[in-house]
Amino acid sequence: GAGVSQSPSNKVTEKGKDVELRCDPISGHTALYWYRQSLGxxxxxxxxxxxxxxPDKSGxxxxxxxxxxxxxxxxxxxxQRTQQEDSAVYLCASSPSPGGAYEQYFGPGTRLTVT
Amino acid sequence: QQQVKQSPQSLIVQKGGISIINCAYENTAFDYFPWYQQFPGKGPALLIAIRPDVSEKKEGRFTISFNKSAKQFSLHIMDSQPGDSATYFCAASGHFGNEKLTFGTGTRLTIIP
Known part of the structure; x- marks a missing residue:
């Protein structure tokens, strides 16, 4: 079946602009996570x-x-009001688990560049 | 207490050799330990995972060894191939407040002919 999809794949924006990144999880997966991966x-x-x-917005x-x-x-x-330090790859993952400690499947990510 | 420490940062192994990557954790509430493989420009892909009720899990050329008392786990790649060249991340998670994956810092593996 289809995996996790994310859009856009790449986004270049000017400092101070707002951006929206989208994640479509695997159908039926109840848990969804957002992660960020900075260069290297x-x-x-x-x-x-x-x-x-x-339940967890701590990150x-x-x-x-x-x-x-x-x-x-x-x-x-x-x-909102993007800054250069926001430049990174934003990854979404989904999991079938209702309570954690279960497989998380990642999408391809959105590469965000703030100029 | 949420940290997962991974070593080495980079690793070069000859084709056919054994690649070994090590991780250590601190939070005893962790009860799920996956390894992810990531190629440049791609999202991480789940490779293999283990729970603390077993000391070893093998899938093809990939084996996880787990030492609960030492709070350490490792990935062994047997008969390493050039196609295994990628960045590998260990991670850990648990239940009820620990659902997120806490990742190690990654190991860049290069398999040379």
Missing amino acids: QGLEFLIYFQGNSA LPSDRFSAERTGGSVSTLTI
Whole structure:
């Protein structure tokens, strides 16, 4: 079946603009995660959804970052007033688990460049 | 307590050799330990995973060894091939407040002919 999809694959934006990144999880997966991977760095957790609720937002780096999930499916990560340090690959993952500690499957990521 | 430490940062192995990557964790609430493989420009792909009720899991040429008392786990790639050249990440997660994956810093593996 189809894997996790993300759009756009690449996004170039000017400093100060807002951007929206989209994630379509694997059908039926209840858990959805956003991670960020900076150049040459490991993966940094941002936010976790279980259904439409976000029980763990601890990784969001500032209040410029927000995310929502609707219908227990598609999720959007929004970055307001983008800064150059926001440049990174934003990865989405989904999991069938209702409570964690289960396989997470990643999408291809959105490469965000802030100029 | 959320850290996962991974070594080495980079590794060069001859074709046919054994590649070994090590990880150590601190949080005893972790109970799921996956390894991911990432090629340039792609998202991480789940390679193999283990839970702490077993000490070893093998899938084809890939084996995870797990030492619960030492809080360490490792990935062994047998008969390493040039197509295995990629970045490998270990990770850990748990339940109920630990659902997110905590990743190691990655190992860039290069297999030379």
